[in-house]
Amino acid sequence: MLITGAGSGIGRAVAREAISAGYRVVLAGRRESELQASAASGPKVLLVPTDVTRPEQVKALFARALQHFGRVDVLFNNAGIFGPSGAVDEISLAGWNETLAVNLTGSMLCAAEAVRTMKTQEPQGGRIINNGSISAHSPRPQSVAYTVSKHAISGLTKSLELDGRAFGISAGQIDIGNTETEIMAELDVATGALQANGSLVVEPTFPVQEAARTVLFMAGLPASASIGQLVITAAGMPFVGRG
Secondary structure (H helix, E strand, C coil): CEECCCCCHHHHHHHHHHHHCCCCEEEEECCHHHHHHHCCCECCEEEEECCCCCHHHHHHHHHHHHHHHCCCCEEEECCCCCCCCECCCCCCHHHHHHHHHHHHHHHHHHHHHHHHHHHHCCCCCEEEEEECCHHHCCCCCCEHHHHHHHHHHHHHHHHHHHHHHHHCEEEEEEEEECECCHHHHHCCCCCCEECCCCCEECCCCECHHHHHHHHHHHHCCCCCCCCCEEEEECCCCCCCCCC
């Protein structure tokens, strides 16, 4: 299993869960020290510092994975940032571009290399799991860059599923809401998250390990089964009926 954004948050939790389950894992992230904190070294773990917005680094990531393990069966396309907070007329072009570069273009570059790899390996095929967000269904206020990027991930997932079918490649998406990670701290959930009516509400969260176990469930399905889109949220959070 190759995991991007493995140095923190959901990526780190999935890395630890996968290692515990006996997976051979490739951990990618921008800072090697953070990758080392995600997992103890061992014969089943490969750490590859990678910036997913750099095509040459993504190519090198998959080349290292193939050299070390011989194949890539699962990509968890997880690297992402929340980006700037503000309405569309308030955020900077630089913040917009950075968010789309990491969340969307980075995911596309990793998916492209995964598809190239899965097409040519023997036996052919594999699985791509994209980390979307409940913002792919219902946005928060002042999150236009992040929300647009996650809506686009839904399009990427469906396109990958269609284009990969002939090669035994399946694609699915997990949309996670309010799991306990650093990105949730950025949303000020502890003091109150901004709601559509302008109020601040302290929202419930759930352990990140539960999100990680759900990713592992998707990854462990037989080739004959695929989950196209799965939503997991903190119980009672304002998602159904939000706004």
